[in-house]
Amino acid sequence: MSVIAPNFKLSKFIQSLISDIVWALMIMTLIGLPIIMMVLFFIPMPVIDGELLTPFLAFTYLADPSRLLPIVQAFMTTDMFKVMAFPGFGFAALLAAGTIFVERKMLAKLQLRVGPFYCGKFEGILQLMGDGLKLISKEIIIPAKADKPIFWAAPVLFVASAAAFVALIPVAPGWVVADVDMGLLGVFAVIGFFPIVTILSAWSANSKFPFIGGIRALFQMVSFEIPLILSLLGVVMVTGTLNLSEIAASQSSFPWIVFLPVGAIVFFITMLAELERIPFDLPEAESEIVAGWLTELSGMMYGLVQLGTYLKLYAFAALFVVLFLGGWNGPMIVPPLPMEIATHGMEMGPVTVKISGLEPLLSQVITQEMLNGTLWFVLKTVGVIFFILLPRGVFPRIRVDMLLNLGWTKLIGLAFVNIFIALGLLYAGVLGPGGLQ
Amino acid sequence: MTSELIDFTLVSVALLAIGIYGLAVKRNFIRMLFAVEIIINAANLNLVAFGRFLPHSGGQTLALFSIAIAAAEVAVGLSLIIVAYRMYQNVDIADFRSLKG
Amino acid sequence: MADAVFLALSVITIGSAIAALEMRSLIYGSIALMGTLGGIAGFFFLLDAPFVALFQLAVYVGSIAVLILFTVMLVKRELIFKKIEDKRRKFAGIGLMLIIMVSLGAIFLDSGIKTITTDEPTVNFRDIGTDFVTYYWPALILMGLILASSVTGALVLARREDVENDQRIN
Incomplete structure (x- = not known):
């Protein structure tokens, strides 16, 4: 019997669990509650509807839906909810986490492996949580001759840039964090920050492999930025706006990929290069340069960079959806919401239950259009993410000179072809005023 | 709009003076390029500020031209730095004396 | 008079412009230069010119700063940290800077543009x-x-x- 992993005994486990619970209860009643009471003693509580808001009243509010739902509605319309939860960071991080798991399982299936299997009851679905706990508990090792301020700041800046990118993406009509007039130009500006953060992180580690990886990332990102921007100009020409919400709304009858397939293909290939994914994963080529510019990062810094990478992946896939696949537009498949229950109440035999706060919530915030738009957006985004992940199991990595050759000659040429297609469609009257839209 | 034209102009003057100081004092080629960039940005700030207060779209148009030309200038300047560094293994402009190539 | 955002932006812009020229390490100097360029973009936002501001961010911070960083990193490591200047020249430069600042500032403050305000649409x-x-x-x-x-x-x-x-x- 080894010391490190003793045999598992259910009785011991339950015993330790019970003792933990007892200790937690004891500490809470003896220390926690007095502290809460002392704090409450010094805080002046607000008066709502002529009643002093004591903690007990707050609990009754939580149990009473007619009082809770207006609070929920007010919270859902705040900017903080938009930034933290739904169209912003939380939603994107959820999709990104799902992407990581699906990538590992799918890659394993493609290569006839099993993939994450043991963590969690079913097919290792808790693997991601275990990885997160491992990364948090690991020591952060900083190289001795590293440039410490830049080295510490780089992962945070990477996540911040990715989050700024996510903030520009419209998910459903009206559901976007930053609805700016020049959203697409903002996207170009944000994309420009990634190579800076990468090269700074690589330089500050003061190590060979990160620097080689950083230089490769710089070449790749900067040279593929040009076909990326050029391939999106066609969409801007046919819609006549830079606002991402308006671009998504303009595709109500057909997505732009029908008319601009060349631009969509060029954008997809440049997207793979910007995301450093196989076949363009030269900056992180693990068989050549250990892990590229991530080599010296450890612990939660590596976790942050991974989070930023997958947020960026989500944002690029969402940008593809918004620009070429019609964003939130799609047939109405969400059934009509139960407005009768909200307005007249629900009859259960002799009793009629009426929830008063439900009606404004359903008619103003969580509407049928919003649910339908979100559903279509998520479906399309997941599809695009699948196609981004697929090459990893299929294609080999290509050389640096082939990559740069592809970017500078073929993709830029194709992007100009796309621009001329868009111009031709506009001048022929197929699109634009007098045309289809 | 709470700020006035004079505020932006004063910031621009300060940036211009800092840039001229950098050009006069620094002998490092790269730092002199920084100083030139700062001066160009001071000019752009003035262009946009005056364009806002006229108001006329010409200010912003000129600023966009200026930004584009500055990009070209930086590309040429940096390639000159690389060539000079390859020749002299130094970035001190006092060392770049020989004009014979 | 100027508001808080304007003051913060001008402190960031001018401070990082000085830092770009005076910091020992050229890498940090480049980062400070990025601060100056970003501050100028912020001024463009204040001046209701978001197109120019985003263009500035995309071109200057996105491309030019990367080019400068790349060139700095190509240079030998000891040259990045070496500071070449002599004292007297530096003091003369500071004097020149102050003279330009004071005289041009006085000219602008004395001229008619001090009273210009605008309510025109953007x-x-x-x-x-x-x-x-x-x-x-x-x-x-x-x-x-x-x-x-x-x-x-x-x-x-x-x-x-x-x-x-x-x-x-x-």
């Missing part, structure tokens, strides 16, 4: 595009030619004939 960014293709079209074409020729010139200058031939064996 310029729509579509007007800029119209400007580009109507009144300024020769300048636009000339700018395209200048950009193309300068990029070609930069590529020709930075090319290395000695290594080139060995690597081009395909």
